[in-house]
Amino acid sequence: MTSRSFFLTRELSIQRMLFTAVVLVALSVGPCHGEPLAITPFYTFNQSPLVQIYGLPAAENAVVQPAGKAWTLLAVDVANSYLKRETMRETLLVDGEGERITLALRYGVVPNLELGMDVPLVAYNGGIFDGFIEDWHEFFGLPQGQRPGAPKGELRFAYAKDGRQRLEMDEAGVRLGDVRLNGAWQLYHGGGDNPVALALRASLKLPTGSSSRLTGSGSTDFALWLTGSSDYALPGRWGHATVFAAGGALAMSDGEVLKEQxxxxxxxxxxxxxxxxxQSFALKAQLSGHSAFYRDSEFSELSSGAMQLIFGGTVAFSPRTTLDIALSEDVTVGASPDVALHLGLGHRF
Incomplete structure (x- = not known):
């Protein structure tokens, strides 16, 4: 077998991984009796090292936790990025892999009111997925950017403008990220097994991480957004489908990362x-985007918004325990990681 055939064969197996993992694990755990499996957004967001430091939230569930009930989540996001840009005035290098491990808690305090907290750990290293991502893009005919020929396993995030180094981080390690406090109010719930629901959500991000190590921004951020969903029972034995959406704004105080921009x-x-x-599994896909976090740059990767396609599924091990498995691909190249893996193990108490 030639090396090219080997890589294509390996890549085809990886492409099928998400679908087969969801289906096969679902079959292995057997049917889950009780309520229909809730279809909710993936609990993830843009994992770019220059974005995940801020308080950009995941869309979250349109149904808040009932009074006296709790939901916990252990989420793992692995994101690999490579971007190298240079002009007469600016240079930008984003080369490395990041892992974000988040422990989230949501609790129904009283009817229609939910409070919670997110505690993240953020790690950076040279990564092991550089070769895989090149194979992924080649197989699907996606843009490779500047990856071919770039060094493998490197870690360096750097930005300079007008002869001044404004960002430099090349130290591997793991540290506490910026802790978030969360709240939600149920604005509407249609009731039944296939409800229409709308919730107002808010989060406050505190500067508990390190801006010099890119585990935090140094800013205090407040996000406010609406999240809604509409569930539909399908005829026969086709199960049910859900459409969900969210939209809002994030206000940030002045931070310590590229603070002038x-x-x-x-x-x-x-x-x-x-x-x-x-009842044991669901397939999901979503588009998530945001406007620019920075300004005054010739690089669109800094001064323009980002859009990601996130796809995968949910496996229910029991009526109360689920696992989300997803991959994300950057729709706007460079503004978010080339490829990111998301795993989210949730449990309701």
């Missing part, structure tokens, strides 16, 4: 759908 207000949104043919 940081925006103080960003808009964001998500639109997605899912299909659950059985």
């Amino acid at each position: 940081q925006q103080n207000l960003v808009g964001f949104g998500t639109l997605g759908l899912g299909w659950s043919p059985a």
